[in-house]
Amino acid sequence: MSINFKSLQNRILIRFIFLLMITISIILFVTLEQTYRHSESQINKQFTTAQLVFSDKLSHHSRALYRGISPISKDFTLKQLINDAESDPESLLSAMNNQQRRIKTDFSALLSNDAKTIVSNISSSLTTWPVEKIRQSGVNILVLNNIPYLVRAVPIRLIESSSKIKAWLVMGIKIKKLISDDLKNILGFDVTLVLNDTVEVSTYPALNGQDKKLASQLFINEIPSADRDNISFQGKSLALYQFVINESENEKLSAIFTIDKDLAFINFTDLASQLIFVIGIIILLTVFLSFRFSISIATPLKNLVNIAHKIQYGNYAEITHDARVSEVNKLSFALSNMQSAIQQREKENHQLAFYSVLTGLPNRNHFLRTMNELIADATLQFAVILMDIDRFKEVNDTLGHEYGDKVLQAIATRLEKSLVRGAYVAYLEGDEFAMLIPCQKSVEIELLVAPVINVFEQFFEINNIQLDVSASMGIAMYPEDAVKADGLMQFADIALYVCKDKHNSYELYNQKLNTHSILRLNLMSELRGSLDNGHLQLHYQPQIDIATNQVKSIECLVRWQHPEHGFIYPDDFIPLAEQTGNIRYLTKWAIEEALKQYNKLKENGFHIHMAVNISAIDLTDSDLVDFVKVALNKHNVVPNMLMLEVTESAIMSDPEKAITVLNQLKEMGVQLSIDDFGTGYSSMEQLKRTPVNELKIDKSFVLELISSNEDAIIVKSITDLAHNLGLSVVAEGVENKQSLEILHKIGVETAQGYFISKAIHADDFLPWLVNYEKNNA
Amino acid sequence: MTRPFKYKIISVLIVLCCFASQAKNINIQVNDTEKNPLTNIVVYIESVNKVMLDKTQLTDRPTATMDQVNRQFSPKILVVNKATKISFPNSDKIKHHVYSFSPAKTFEIKLYSDKQSTPLLFNQTGEVTLGCNIHDWMIGYVYVVDTPWFGKTDLQGNIEFELPQGKYNIKIWHPLLQDEDQDFTKKIDVNSDNKLTINLKEAMKPAYSAYDEDDELDVY
The missing domain is CATH 3.30.70.270 (Reverse transcriptase/Diguanylate cyclase domain)
Incomplete structure (x- = not known):
């Protein structure tokens, strides 16, 4: 199972838990640390207290010893024996042994006033006893024959109240005897006495057992030099505290307190486990609550997501607003409103998409x-x-x-x-x-x-x-x-x-109708491709100035040499191109080709206006003006060298728009001509407003100019009208010399037609022109 | 000088002494180092010429008394001539056990309560320290001298002797005197009344009380 860490629910949950973990870890750490320190300081305090108790115990034993031997020193019989010591030391020693037994000490010695042994039941290397030291109250330790004793010395005065000291009585108890389990219980620690790195006595079981010697050696090796520390001994961790009881030139007697750390810290461990238990419960509770909380946010969100998905597929559902979190509820309402709005708009869109606004019928x-x-x-x-x-x-x-x-x-x-x-x-x-x-x-x-x-x-x-x-x-x-x-x-x-x-x-x-149609439709799909691969070409038909016979301009006529269907007449595909909108590409292509041709002629020394036909569709194309401007710049052609011919009917289909576009072209300097004039229904008013430079009289009026007097009148009228409006006149369809002469008489400036030349292939035009100019000259 | 001549001179001296036998008053004042009078200091005067001593008195000497009153020896210091008997009566109603380990006289008089006990003869010179086995605080001194001229200074630190003319050694004793003072001997030629002063060379030892140092017992 993979967990999505980006989901709100899990993020909330994870953050909650993370925060909780950090908080608890800090609390746990601080608490345990403090408790541990406290435990440790408690143990150290207990060690210190135990040392006091231990010292007090020794003092107590010392006093007890003193109290034991003090009366002995006043014993009359002993005094008598002391007085006779020189002559009878055996009796004295025997009496002292008796006294020693009475008070249960471990040795006794009688010293002379100058601290030399008189009699003693311990063999000692001491020649002079440190009487002044051991007569002091307090704890006096004397190591005799490598055994530490707690000793006291008291002076013996033959007459008690005399200041004269006759002798010294010294008695001692093996310190070993003082270290007992009772003491251990009182102190709360195991006590080990170490004399010069040898364990003298210990209450610690391992140091009392069979391998006492070995254990002792191991123990000594473990003891660090510090006053107290922790040591590891026989797999147990011990807290240790040591101090010196007595130190002289040759001997050093130390006491060592130890306690099993597990026992010492038992409270600490309890506390830790209790804390962990409580914290565990808190974690579970928090996880549960934050889980509930995150669910209370995430579940309504999930529901809303599902609803949004449904809306995506157009399945509208009733949205309930039962989230306990107000923000989520707001979202739910917003979604609900959005759904209604979408439904409404969809309805409207549907209406727009499938019904005609005008008729209310399906579209x-x-x-x-x-x-x-x-x-x-x-x-x-x-x-x-x-x-x-x-x-x-x-x-x-x-x-x-x-x-x-x-x-x-x-x-x-x-x-x-x-x-x-x-x-x-x-x-x-x-x-x-x-x-x-x-x-x-x-x-x-x-x-x-x-x-x-x-x-x-x-x-x-x-x-x-x-x-x-x-x-x-x-x-x-x-x-x-x-x-x-x-x-x-x-x-x-x-x-x-x-x-x-x-x-x-x-x-x-029926299928017969189809063949023609299919061709027509296919042509359209091929038209654009043909523009690119050169199947469409411009042919050029010259227009001459009637007065001078000079080629003044040329009309660019599109020809389609189809690889399958052969030559296709413009009348067959231009209306189709207009219907399908492809005329736009055709027109732009034609303008560019014309400009190229212009430059080609210019290079050869001819400055001839290029006339290109544009259709009604082009006039509704807002791109046209910009396109012309860019194309002129691109081919570096003066605008007035370009003549755009537009039919009368094209202007009439949307005069306002057409006049606007024509005005823009005229402002640019492009020449404009009305093509096929006389066939449309233009009003004088519109003609007056149309910004053209030239009228081109439809060939239907010119073809039979010789035979038809009416045509001559019409041509004359149009020409007069044009001249009156400041426009020049072109006549197309000039097929013989007589027509040309009539036109010249009428005052038509320019002529175009088979008499002059039919449309000529681009490649052939320049030779034709050169030849024409030559003949004309 | 020849030996016979020496004896001649000695005999002349003896004659002279006997001849001038009328006593002279000798007043002795004992002061401490601060010149304050010291009381109860034993002063005894030994004749240089011992032959002059009256041997007959030995047996007839009166018995001295060292009593025990209120659990104390009374007097604290008793000076006696050699070969004097001292009786140890008991004026208290309780028993005492008087003893001495002093070499001059080692004895014990075991528990007794009667006033009459057999007097003991002290015939060695020197200091005899007395104690009571059942009352540690009790201490008394008997100082045995070998001269008829002895006594203790009075409250003014004064003591007076009647001495025949002659040469004497004056000595003092007290249990608390330092050794130098204890060993001090003042030579004196008595031929007229005289008054002399002995100043201690060292301050006396402090009085000793066993109970002062036994603080460990006081606790209990």
Whole structure:
């Protein structure tokens, strides 16, 4: 089992225990240390006291000895014998022996006044006894024949009250006899007497036993020189205290107190074990309480974590707030609030994600999801209908977007009402609706679409305007046409596209429609790759100044040389690129290529304006202005050498935005031209506001200029108009010399067309130009 | 000088002494080193010419008395001429056991309580220290001299002798005298009344009390 040290519960627990351990360790250490010191000092005190008691015992024995021999010294008979000592020492000695027996001493001696032995029952090497010393009160030790005695001497005066001392009486007791178990019990220690490094006597059992000699030697070796210390003897740890009882030149008599440390410290050990027991209980209790405490925090947290996990997967749960810790409770409430907020937002997101705000109908996502669900169900057959409103752009343009929106809403309402049971309608975007209608395989399509067509039978009356609306439908069948949602959508879309072309109210998909579509779709996926690998190229069509025949500028036209499909006309892929948004990359690529070409021409001494077409989509691209600026800088091209051509209709689709972008480009110095002028619906007002330098008259007015007087009038009018607005005029589609002359007469400045040159491959342009200039000159 | 001549001179001297036999008063004052009078000091005077001594008196000498009163010897110091008998009566109602180990007279009179005990003859000169075996504190002295002229100084430290003319040695004794004073001999030629003073050369020994040093017994 591994412990997660990062979990709150364990951290709290571990910290608690850690803190507790430290506290207790310190307390234990201090207490035991103090107690140990106390015990030790107690023992030392006891040693000191014992020494006093021991000394007192010796004093006591000394006094007792004195009291014993003092009366003997006054014994009349003894005095008589002393008086006759010279003649009869045997009697004296015998009497002294008798007295000695009476008081149980171990030797006696009678000394002359000058401390020489008169008679004695101990053979001593002493010639002169230290009488003055041993007559003193107190403890007098005399070592005779290597045996220490407690001795006293008293003077014998023949007449007691006389100052004259006749002799000295000395008696002694073997000190060995004083060391008894009684003494041991009184002192509380074992007593060992050591004379000159030999154990004289001991109450310590080991020093009294059979191996007394050996043990004694070992014991002596162990004794340190210090006054007291601890020694280890025969596997026991002893507390030891020693002091000198008597020390003379040759002899040193010491007493040694010892006690088994286990006995001495028995209280200490008890205390320690009791303390450890109590502390153990405290630890258990603390661990238990801190465990409970940490659980009381951690468990609600764990629950909240689980809830948070559930929320992560969208499983919302009832959150209870029963934590005992207020912070945790706050968290619980916060989580609860968060959950509600998430639920609310999710609902809104769901609404936004799956429903159209405008119509209230499900959106494309919802539609696709529903379709996938139906496919997954696999029991139903159904028709996918994509529908768009015919000429809806006109409605928007003429009646306004707000009105258009209302039309869409009205259509949505009617569609919803009209649908058969089980059918499903969604609003995709713009003017596109989509429907799923369950049907039998053999259903008549007409019956299927009839309710939808019915929707548009009656006019829509909105804001008191009666509006006749029609729609086109593309239909794909599941599972006959495709078994996947995107396939169905694609085919329905193809069908719709075809339907629009044919101006039918509906078109059912069939495979024939598909081939063209597939190509178109594939092209788009290949477009970007083609930009990079050079399959797309710019071809250049020169524009000449009609007055001078000089090449003034060139229009850059994109050509796609597809490795499989061969040459693809711009009309075939540019609208597609516009639909898919790929036009942006195409335009940027074209601008860069044009600038490169410009520099190439410049290197060869030609300063020719480069005209590049941009689409309506580009005008909504806020990047365009910056891109142009950067590209000009990058290729070091003066801005007014670049001419951007934009169609009249591109400006008209969102005039405000377009005018803003065009203004920015114009401020930069870039030349602007309105392409295909005359085919759109631009108003004079808008034309006036549009910041262009040039109008390019659509080739439809120029191609038949020679034969059609009306066209000539139109061209003349446009030219006049342009000139009046301060704009120059370009005519495209010039295919013969007569047209060129007419244009020159009308006052058109620039001409472009097959008469001058068709679009020329990049590699061929420079030779062409050189040649043209040569001929022209 | 020839030997016969010497004897001549001696005999002349003896004649002279006998001839001038009328006594002279000799007053002796004994002082301590501080010139304070000392009482109870034994003073005895020995004639240089011993032949002059009256031998007849030996047997007729009166018996001296060393009594025991209130558990003390009385007197403390008794001076007697040689060959004097001393009786040891007991004036107390309790028994005493008087003894002496002094070489001049070793004796013991075992426990007795009667007033009359057989007097003892002291016929050796010298100091006899007396003790009582049952009363350690009791101590008495008998000082035996070989001269008829002896006595103890009075309270004024004074003593007077009537001495025939002649040459004498004056000596003093007391148990507490230092040896130098104990051995002191003052020669005197008595031919008229005289007054002389003896000053101790050393301070006397302190009086000895056995009980002073026996503090260990006092405890109990």
